[in-house]
Amino acid sequence: MLSQLDHHANEFAFVLASGVWHHLDDKQQSMAMKRIAHLLELNGLFALSLRHGPPGAGSHIFPTSGKQTIQDAQACGLTTLLCLENQPSLMQNKENVS
Numbered sequence: 438m439l440s441q442l443d444h445h446a447n448e449f450a451f452v453l454a455s456g457v458w459h460h461l462d463d464k465q466q467s468m469a470m471k472r473i474a475h476l477l478e479l480n481g482l483f484a485l486s487l488r489h490g491p492p493g494a495g496s497h498i499f500p501t502s503g504k505q506t507i508q509d510a511q512a513c514g515l516t517t518l519l520c521l522e523n524q525p526s527l528m529q530n531k532e533n534v535s
Contacts, residue, residue: 462499
């Protein structure tokens with residue numbers, strides 16, 4: 438949990454969020470972006486994958502928007518270095534997920 442890193446600031450060179458952003462609602466996504474920006478050292482990298490598609494059986498997900506996520510990142514002082522859209526899922530049997 439990001440909240441457990443209260444005493445850390447500007448200490449991480451790299452943060453990876455893969456398979457998690459769609460579990461956060463809009464407000465939580467915005468709060469997480471602010472917290473991650475605070476945790477990154479100068480010139481640190483934040484890698485994020487966004488999931489688009491139907492939820493798996495028994496799970497609940499929130500929609501994600503690449504455009505909104507980039508806007509949230511910019512508002513926190515982060516710069517987008519690479520944005521790849523509509524990439525197929527790496528998991529088997531997820532033809533409707535990108």
